[in-house]
Amino acid sequence: MNRLARPLLGAALVGVSVGASMALAASTPGGRALAPGVKVEVAPAPGSGPAAAPGAMDDSALRYYARIGDVERLEAEIARLRALDPGWEPPKDLFTPQAATPGVDESPFWALLSAGKFAEARAAIAEQRRQSPSWQPSAKLLQELDVAEGANRLRGASDTKRWQDVIDAAAAQPEAVACNRLDNAWRLAEAYAELKQTDRAFDRYKTIVSQCPKAKERRDTIFKASRYLSPEQLRELTAIGATANPAAGEDYTTVRKVEGELESGRLLERLGNPKAGPLSAADLARAEQTTRDKQDADAAIALGWYFQRQKKHAEAQSWFAEANGWSPSDKAAEGLILALAGMGKKAEAREAGSPWRGKSSRVDQALKAVTDPPRGGTGGGTSGGLAAPQGPSELDMALARNDFAGCLNAVQRMIARSGPTAALVQQRGWCLLELKRPTEAEAAFVEAQALAAREPAKSNKPVKPTNHRADSDLGLEDNATPAQENAYGQAVARLATGDVAGLTRDLPRANLTPTQKAEVRASLLATEANRALEDKRYRDVLRLLDARKELTPEPRNLGIVRGWALYNLRRLDEAQALFKALDDRLSTEESREGLSITTKTIYHDW
Secondary structure, rough: OOOOOOOOOOOOHHHHHHOOOHHHHOOOOOOOOEOOEEEEOOOOOOOOOOOOOOOOOOOOHHHEEEEHHHHHHHHHHHHHHHHHOOOOOOOOOOOOOOOEEEEEEEHHHHHHHHHHOOHHHHHHHHHHHHHHOOOOOOOOHHHHHHHHHHHHHHHHHHOOOOOHHHHHHHHHHHHHOOHHHHHHHHHHHHHHHHOHHHHHHHHHHHHHHHHHOOHHHHEEEHHOOOOOHHHHHHHHHHHHHHHHHOOOOOOOOHHOHHHHHHHHHHHHHHHHOHHHHHOOHHHHHHHHEEEEEHHHHHHHHHHHHHHHHOOOOHHHHHHHHHHHHHHHHHHHHHHHHHHHHHHHHHHHHHHHHHHHHOOOHHHHHHHHHHHOOOOOOOOOOOOOOOOOOOOHHHHHHHHHOOHHHHHHHHHHHHHHHOOOOOOHHHHHHHHHHHHOHHHHHHHHHHHHHHHHOOOOOOOOOOOOOOOOOOOOOOOOOOOOOHHHHHHHHHHHHHHHHHHHHHHHHHHHHHOHHHHHHHHHHHHHHHHHHHHHHOOOOHHHHHHHHHHHHHHOOOOOHHHHHHHHHHHOOOOOOHHHHHHHHHHHOOOOOOHHHHHHHHHHHHOOOO
């Protein structure tokens, strides 16, 4: 997922403990709520309370963060002061209002700083100095302003992919990439990696996982690094992150599990890629064990198709059955039907599809592959309804294992033997679509339409592959005529060529069944939602996805699109919850990035 809009960073705080002082504040009347059950007392801003005693720690920033309820920065400032003096402890009156002493109240300057209005903050400081020549802003205020401006320059350079400028900004203001500004530290490492300075990127990631104390941040850092580093470097990072400089109260078992999670994620992604080739026995066993441990139905379906492509129908049937047991779906039922058919168990295949018959077009089409194979088959067809069934045809088998190049070869041989029919030419159109050849596919559907007009009505229909054509989860009955099937094929092909405007215009008058129109409509809405995201029309994204959701459940890829729209509309809690739900189901680079960026935005103003 490309970052379409980096954080226009504003905080939406989530309650985090800061030790005994926070516990004290939670029980004090009149406190301000940070999160349910957590309150802090309002204290003056830096510069408006008593001056620090000579030699004492400057806790002005600490008190300001307590006053505004910025728990993340409060914890970071406590950690910074303890690093300067290990014996120092936060003041017991940190959350208690203090009487202001005469002088300049720096609250307005800190407020501008927290809002990211750095130029306005400097202008306000200059104006105050003009009005009060003897006044000097606190050193901490000026330091924080310098760091904030440096961090802002770094993020701007990162957002526009000016990688060397990112590095230069970090060198000029090292505190901008400290642990309390972890997103900036990640951006610096990313800049090195994008400039192919992999060793320096590795060093930055290593610094983070060894110095930043929070286990979750170390874990997220390793996930970030996985985009750029080798497996050997990731193993080293994991070992360092799980053992270096442990902090009290942190559980580093999650860090130790990262390597396995990354490997499992890669394996599961490879399972769904027909071009990735077979897995080794060890890798396959690891993917299977991970799937069982998580009872992940999507991963089980991916395993089912992996075995189905290899004609290992028994193994495929086992995984489709597992998926259907964990989370019943028409996708699992579809795979189960085709795997059983591949084993020659057509009666069991029909039984497996019975709960979804008439409710899912993908299941109905899979059942047609079992009961009504295309005419002209070499073994599985009925030859006009006179011959006894003799097992799946060459075409049946190609379709059952999603071998679309094999489908074209089988169709061509059948046409060479017995001549073209509307059903065979239409089947060629569907397989061309699956092979990403939409222009040829549209021509095939036009040819099939012409043939169908000259042929008597027939009951046999081609099998529409259901991997990535127009949406097929709508649960509507679909008794399409051959003319409607060909019109539908042409619509899907037009969608694949990008003719969105023309297809939208012609759809109301198209000769399609209600199911087919709904499927094309859903795909058009998905295409428009992706375009709206690219154009940064985030409210339109949600409007389009909501309209599509009324037609069919939202798939994972559109869930990611919805998450980024919510993020850019500053509906951060909703975006975080959505990315987390997607990541819990199956952790991929897209879900991890969405969850990580959204979480960091929630916890950091700038």
